[in-house]
Each structure stands twice: as structure tokens, then as C-alpha cells.
Amino acid sequence: MNKSVMIVGVGGQGTLLASRILGSAMLEKGFDVKVGEVHGMSQRGGSVVTYVRFGESVNSPVIERGEADVLLAFEQLEAARALPYLKSGGVAVVNTQKIDPMSVVTGAAQYPEGLLPAMKEKGAKVLDVDALALAEQAGSQKAVNVVLIGAMARQLEPDVDLWLRAVKACVPERFYELNEKAFRLGFGE
């Protein structure tokens, strides 16, 4: 059975690294893998979406409404936006961080309150992660993305060494130690 992981966030948060690490780990496991990315205009601080699908044989590179087994959200509002894509019974791993979109910055709109409880009310299993705090614990705010990758990884595959090999393949060597720590904190070891 194929698995679908949807990764959402705000342009510049490092969502592409998450999809690369996940894709790389699942390729090593011997699965067919497809990763759908969007580049260009949507990277300039806008909503970004990446799809990772793996299994025996994967056709479409995109994930549609009701199909995601796991939703990895780097930001709360983006998590809420992606809720329709989560399969009923699927797990949403959500960073508790909030980033105001321009309409909120300018005061034209308000950042909605109570998004995570509302998602739970709609039947989603929400796993909220204070990734910023864990990243600081690991040694740098910049490791937020790898903390989240760790939290997502736990939902998919228990073999930590497999994941760490993928992390190693996808991050610069001098940051590996920091990222390993961040991954383990996110994974919850």
C-alpha cells in the first residue's frame, strides 16, 4: 500500500529538505518514490507544498484531497489550510510556530485562533511539536526543519539509522552533528 506524506509551510522554511530526506530514506528502503515540488513564484514567502509518495509503485506525484496519510506542517495556518488533504484517520504533525501572512501583517485579516483544536474537532489526529524550542535545545534555531522531520519520521518508520543516513546524505557535513541531535529530539528518543 502506498503512503502519502504532504509537507506544507511558508516559503523559506526549508520544507524541500524534509521531502528530500524522506524521499532518500524511502528510496534506500527499496520503495518506488515520487516527490512533487513547486518552484518559482510560490517560494517568495507564500504557502509552499511538497508531496512525497512511496510504495511498491507510485503513479501521481501529487497528493489530492483526502489522500495524505501524514501531514507535516511547518506552520499552524498552513496546517489548517492543508486539512482537507489529510486522509480520515491521518496524522498531522504540526509545528506550533505561527507566521503572519501579509494580510495579517497589514491588519486586513486576523490570524485565526484555536486552529489545532479545530483540526482535532474535525477528526484529525494532531501531534503538535514546539520545534523551535527543540531546535534551540539541539543548538540552533535553524534546525527547526530537522526536528520536524524527526517527528514525522516516527510516524512512518522506526529505523533511526536509516533516517540518519538520509539526513547525512542531504545536509552539509559540518552541520551533521547538530542535525542528528535535532532529528533525535524530534523523533522523541
Added chain:
Amino acid sequence: MKQLLLGNEAVARGLFEAGVRVVSSYPGTPSTEITEAAAKFEELDCEWAPNEKVAAEVAAGAAIGGARSFCAMKHVGLNVAADPVFTMSYIGVNAGMVLAVADDPGMHSSQNEQDSRHYARAAKLPMLEPADSQECKEFTKRAYALSEEFDTPVILRLTTRIAHARGVVECGEREEIALKEYVKEPSKNVMLPAFARPKHEKVEARTKALVEWAEGCGLNRIEDNGAKRGAICAGAVYQYAKEALGDSANYLKLGLVWPLPEKLIRDFASLCETVYVIEELDDFIESHCRALGVEVVGKDVFPRCGELSQRLVKKLVDGVELPAAQLDGPLPVRPPVMCCGCPHRGLFYALKRAGVYVSGDIGCYTLGASAPLSAMDACICMGASVSALHGYNKARGSEAAKKSVAVIGDSTFIHSGITSLIDIAYNRTNSTVIILDNSITGMTGHQQNPSTGYNIYNEPAQAVDLEALCRAVGIHRVQVVDPYDLKETQRVLREELEAEEPSVIISRRPCALLKSVKHEKPLAVDPEKCVGCQACMGIGCPAISMRGGKAQVDPTQCVGCGVCAALCGKGAMA
């Protein structure tokens, strides 16, 4: 060796393995990474050309000269390159020539949703469309063999979901292809009418031969699942259809989307009670089937606008959709914005304050159209800002010329703004053209261009001197400003709008995302001084927000450009 490659990277891998030597492209989403990835192979001589027409001509010349050649572009780039492409169809090739065009259904990063398959039919060129990364590589290699066998350039068509999807690719070795002998043959290569007339006959015969070839070339295949219904599809849509319908349908999977087979389509139709043609954008395959007299279900069910997906196919064919939860009430949207420290911000703020008509162009600065800057009136295509301003001022007269500007990026100006500027100088309107020189091609992800002083390999290269160029074409008033200096920018803008002759303002400051750009200390708001007037909010900087009636600067985002501080009448930002 198996690798997870973007469709675009897989095309580049195909170029490497096919023994290609010359690659010339202009960046354009979603095609850019092909050429970036190609430049990593030292066997390939790659370059960023000033525009797609130049790129296609470089590839054409290389093919005539005996080297396998390539150029890549986005769909609208093919409009620019169409002139040489149509005639290269007549000339044909010596060594193989392939042109990749990446369409953008859904317009993720484009100004229109044109269907480039029409170009294949119009220019009478074979077109291949891969359905995953592995096919991207394989079809690229097949395209060169096809090009040389049929003496024709070949078009490789991608869409966003193929170009920007990673898939598993089995990589092979490079086949070194020797430079072919060049033999002078004017009747083949010089398209005078007397030589072109017999070539047209040859092109028509070639298409006939290609239709025959299409029947058995292996690029098109029937998957017979013994079902009553069948789907004809290609590219990403084949994947959507397979996922949506599985074994409940037979498939005619097309890899060669022009010319289309005839017998194969009839044979397929005879297997099925109902045949669906599932394709994004226009009814390209559908109209071919109908012309053959094959009854199909197509655009009466599937949309012409936007992307398809497995969900849409399932819904439109079977009327079934998965349940999807949704929060009550709308969520604030998050469109892309100019980055913190973007040099375009100060300039657009000045334009907003001046209340001028802004003739816009293609690049990051098109975001100047969004609130709160809202400083753009029109945006058509690469280079059009300059010529359309000239036209606007012709229509509305000299007073309008004092209240209007064109904005165009450095790369876009090189691409196709220069000839437009010549028109302004030559056919004289008192137009004011602003070149937003951020020293890079920004929107597509930081590619070098002829004005940056570096080539695709980041080696020092001859740089276009923009000031000298503008003067040389007959613009006598050329001023350079730093858009971080808001007061000076506003002063120069006023001066050039008033000028009784054409003028150019070069707004020069490198993109804040460039690694070479050093950021200043983040600004902080003094809550004692801030009166909550929100003057600083007018520039739409994502680092500034209002909290408890006072402005606040996010230190993790602020790069210290200081444009907001210039707007603060209370000196609260420092």
C-alpha cells in the same frame, strides 16, 4: 545506479548520456533546472543566453555545425523562439537538435496557460512527452536518434508536475558522439525561397513518414486490461488516470504527442465501448481522434483550464470523491511577497507615492502589483513594459508621459527590453523607463545573466554596461539610484518624470538573498517613540507587524535595509 531525480535533472542526465555537446537556454519556471543540472556535466558546453530566440539559434547553429545540441525554455519562451524554430523545421539537422518546452498548467509561475503542443503541429515538428523522470531521461535520448533519423529538430514537452517531480531514475553511461563532418550545402541550410520551396515538400513527406513511424515506434503503447472503457492520455495525466481508474480501464499511453498515430488509435478504440481522451488544457488529442472519426469523451467532461489530478479524473469519470475535512470559515491567504530587504520595495513605494501609471514586466517585481504597494497597472510578457509604455504614452499624450513609468529587471531588459528602448529613443515619447538592476535573474532562482559579470559556471564574464548601452541607443538622461535611499529615489523619479525627453533610471542594489550580500543589524522599534501611526506598514515588509498598537520588527527576518526607518516620522525605528 538508481537516483531520485527531478524530471528536469533527468532530462539533463539524458543530454549527458546522449553525447550532447552544446546547451543554450534562458531560465524560465518550470524549465530552469534542466540547464542548471546540465552545467554540472563538464562534457557539456552550457550557457545562459540573453533570450530563448538566441538560445534556439545557438542550438541550431551547433546542430548545423555537427554537435548534438539542446535548448530549454518555458512555454512562453517558445513564443520568443518560434521564429528560428519554424525555419529549422525546414532546414533540419546535421547532428541532432532537441528543444525542451515546459508548460505550466495551473499557472504556478506563469502569466498564461498556453498549450505548447500546438507548436509541434504548427511547426511540423515531432514532440515527445515523458510521464515520469525515467522517461524524461529515456525520451531525451530517443529524441536525438529521432532527430537524426528524420532530419528534424525534436521538441520535448514537459509540464510542471513532470519537470518538478522527483522520481527514480536508472542512470547509464555517456555515449561519446564524434563531431559530425560539416559539408557546405546551401540548398539544405540557406532558406532562400528557391531552396525553401522543395524543403516544404520534404517537411510534409517527413510528417507522413513520422505518422507511420508513430504506429510502431514503441513510444506509444496500449495497455489492455480487458476493460470496457479506455483512456487515451500522455505525460502527468497518464499517471493521474492510472491512479484514478486502475485496471478498470484500458490505456493508450502516448509518448509521441505529435504527429499522432492513426491505426493505433483506431485499434485502441475498437477494444473499448467508451474512449476517454484525458488531457490538460486544449483538446489536442481529442480533436485528432474526432478527425479520424473515432468517437471519444473529452472536453465535454474534462476542463480546459487548470491542472487535472487523480481526484478530478475519478470525480469526472466515476463521480466518486474521497471525503475531505475542512475548517469552518475562510483562512487568510498567503500569497508570495517581496522578501525582507528586497531592493524593489523602496522603488515601488516611491512609485506608489508618486501615483504614476506603472507598465510592469516579468520577474519578482511583478509582486509590486500586490497590496499594500499596489503599484502596477499592466503586465504582459518579457520586455513589454518598455514598448507598452511607449504605446500608452502615444495614446494618452505628453501629460500622461509625466505620470507614467515602465519597470523592468536587469535580466528581462537584456532579454527583450533593449529593442523596446530603442523604439522609445527612435520614435520619441518622453517615457521614463526604470531598470531594476538587482544583479541577478531573481524569480527563477538566481541565474547569472549578461549584465551580472558572471557566466553559468560563475566564472567572470563580459558584463553589459547598462548605462552606456542606454546612452548608445539614444537615451541622454540616465541616472542611477540606490532604492534603499528612499529620498534620493523619490527625487530622481520626480526629476525624470518632468524631463522633456526620454529617460532611464537604473535602480541598482543586489538581491538581498544573494550569498554575497551582507546583511545589516536588524532594526528594533523603540516603543516609547512609536505612536502606532503605521507609516512603516506602507511598504509591506513581512518583518514588520503591529502588536498592541505598536510596530514590531521580527529580528529573525529583518536584514536591516532601513527603508522602514526612512518612513518613520518619530525616529522610532533604528
